[in-house]
Amino acid sequence: MERFYFDLYNTENQIDEEGQLFPSRERAGAEALRILHDVARDEMPEGEHRRITVKMLNENREQIFEASLTMASLWS
Numbered sequence: 001m002e003r004f005y006f007d008l009y010n011t012e013n014q015i016d017e018e019g020q021l022f023p024s025r026e027r028a029g030a031e032a033l034r035i036l037h038d039v040a041r042d043e044m045p046e047g048e049h050r051r052i053t054v055k056m057l058n059e060n061r062e063q064i065f066e067a068s069l070t071m072a073s074l075w076s
Contacts, residue, residue, distance in 0.1 A: 004028040005057040007033055010050070011044065019059075032056045035069050057058050 001021040005020040008014040032054045039052050051071045056065035 002028075003059045004031075005061065006032055007055045007057065008035065008039065009053040010039060011057070016057075025064065029054060029067075032065055032067050036069055040069050040071060 001023055003019040003021055003023075005016040005019040006049075007016055011037060020028075020031065022031065036052060036054045041051075043052065049070065051068060051070045053066060053068040055063050056067075058064050
């Protein structure tokens, strides 16, 4: 098992100090995408653009994966 860290960048930057153990990079990458999905669902934009980014770091705190989502919600 290897420890991975998931730093979240949205309206507030949240640096993961504890990390989580996963059996592979691929499983950790799936967790990064799940985090992105959950944050996007909880932060539906109202008439503004919002970018959410999850950066995944390895045990040495080196970035190895990044996933971003840009959302916009506008009335016509």
